Amino acid sequence: MNRFLETPVQKIIIPFFAATFIFWGTSWELPVFEIPPSYVWIFLILVSAIVLPSAPLNKKVALLSLILLGYFCIMSLVALPKIIAVDKGGDLIYLFLYTLKLIIGIVSLFVLQKVFRDFSDIRLFAFYSCLLFVPLGLLLWYQYKVQFGVGYVGVQLDAPSKLGKNSFATALLIIAPFFFVNLKEKTTYRLASFSAILIYLLMVYGIGSRSMLIISVLQVFLYLLYTLRKSISIPIVIGSITMILIFGGVLLNNFLTRTTLAEEQVTTNQMIGTLSESHRARLARTAISGSIDNIGLGHGTATFRVNGARGASFSHTEYERTETHNDYFNILYEQGVFGFFLIMFLVLHRIRDSQRLLRATNHPMVKASLISLISALLAMFFANFISALIFWLSLGLNIAIANILRRQQI
Numbered sequence: 001m002n003r004f005l006e007t008p009v010q011k012i013i014i015p016f017f018a019a020t021f022i023f024w025g026t027s028w029e030l031p032v033f034e035i036p037p038s039y040v041w042i043f044l045i046l047v048s049a050i051v052l053p054s055a056p057l058n059k060k061v062a063l064l065s066l067i068l069l070g071y072f073c074i075m076s077l078v079a080l081p082k083i084i085a086v087d088k089g090g091d092l093i094y095l096f097l098y099t100l101k102l103i104i105g106i107v108s109l110f111v112l113q114k115v116f117r118d119f120s121d122i123r124l125f126a127f128y129s130c131l132l133f134v135p136l137g138l139l140l141w142y143q144y145k146v147q148f149g150v151g152y153v154g155v156q157l158d159a160p161s162k163l164g165k166n167s168f169a170t171a172l173l174i175i176a177p178f179f180f181v182n183l184k185e186k187t188t189y190r191l192a193s194f195s196a197i198l199i200y201l202l203m204v205y206g207i208g209s210r211s212m213l214i215i216s217v218l219q220v221f222l223y224l225l226y227t228l229r230k231s232i233s234i235p236i237v238i239g240s241i242t243m244i245l246i247f248g249g250v251l252l253n254n255f256l257t258r259t260t261l262a263e264e265q266v267t268t269n270q271m272i273g274t275l276s277e278s279h280r281a282r283l284a285r286t287a288i289s290g291s292i293d294n295i296g297l298g299h300g301t302a303t304f305r306v307n308g309a310r311g312a313s314f315s316h317t318e319y320e321r322t323e324t325h326n327d328y329f330n331i332l333y334e335q336g337v338f339g340f341f342l343i344m345f346l347v348l349h350r351i352r353d354s355q356r357l358l359r360a361t362n363h364p365m366v367k368a369s370l371i372s373l374i375s376a377l378l379a380m381f382f383a384n385f386i387s388a389l390i391f392w393l394s395l396g397l398n399i400a401i402a403n404i405l406r407r408q409q410i
Contacts, residue, residue: 010117013115015128018125020037027155045107052115055117057110057113058399065106065110071335071339076102076301076302095302099302108393112397126179127193130193166209170383173379176200176372176375177372222371227367284326296338298334301335327380365405376391
């Protein structure tokens with residue numbers, strides 16, 4: 001009991017951060033309280049902000065974060081009259097919650113520096129992430145492959161469903177690089193890491209998400225390149241992304257071959273035609289045309305689902321409350337060119353800074369956070385999670401690791 005009382009507060013908080021991160025993709029609610037992991041995250045951020053001692057943040061990152069915070073608030077005010085005008089019940093609440101998550105996300109960048117103060121904190125976070133993920137992965141595999149007897153792994157436990165499995169896949173992609181950071185630590189940490197890596201490979205196969213497979217291949221590619229070269233230039237990263245997207249096109253062609261033309265070979269024109277008529281393609285076209293019509297100023301936070309989605313609703317007479325399924329299009333439509341530039345500048349600044357640190361130190365923590373952040377950028381092609389905790393945690397961990405390294409070098 002005395003030993004527990006002597007434990008630093010952040011060492012007690014870190015396992016809860018790991019739990020909210022691992023369980024975020026499942027959309028499971030906290031027992032008794034019936035609240036999702038994202039609300040637990042908000043609670044943890046507020047508690048950490050209050051009880052933990054202050055920690056410095058890079059001035060450039062702090063300035064960019066504050067500018068982005070102010071801009072998000074302005075764009076939420078821009079959206080307010082538009083949302084009120086078309087509110088069908090719940091749209092105004094959605095705007096409020098969306099804005100709150102964006103604010104908490106940026107505040108998290110500051111607070112996470114208080115939570116992760118040295119590498120032992122990062123290792124502890126990685127350990128608990130592995131420790132929680134292993135039984136979760138085994139449970140889901142058993143439930144879907146054995147109990148339900150279906151060909152995929154999902155996250156709904158009452159009946160087989162594909163609902164939410166892509167969100168779970170996205171969360172795993174961003175946390176997976178941290179499964180490797182404890183491979184050279186003490187036996188308990190190593191065992192947890194090896195187990196998590198094995199279960200992760202099972203999940204890549206079992207979930208059946210093409211985006212997860214594509215990005216996982218890129219992660220291996222980047223890990224090998226960073227290990228061999230210590231640092232990779234931005235052009236190589238862009239080239240790698242291009243290569244993976246081409247690889248994804250091959251996978252998509254194979255998928256369409258199996259599903260749309262009764263095992264007949266799909267030509268390039270047929271594939272393009274199928275894609276151009278798909279739901280996501282129409283959402284993308286709506287987002288792009290909406291951005292152009294607005295001359296890149298942005299329609300306001302959370303407006304696509306009530307403005308853009310109506311234009312992309314092909315079989316519904318009412319508004320189709322949906323997202324773009326691509327964060328780049330969503331940011332351009334809602335936050336405009338300036339908002340898009342701010343977000344990309346912040347993330348690319350962190351990637352470039354991490355590459356410099358990796359070149360100087362070859363530290364495995366830097367490598368893990370860099371691959372995690374690049375994975376988040378890639379996942380944004382397939383999902384909307386700019387307001388999700390996993391995006392800001394990946395960014396916050398990257399900043400924390402850089403701060404720890406620089407403090408050690410002083």
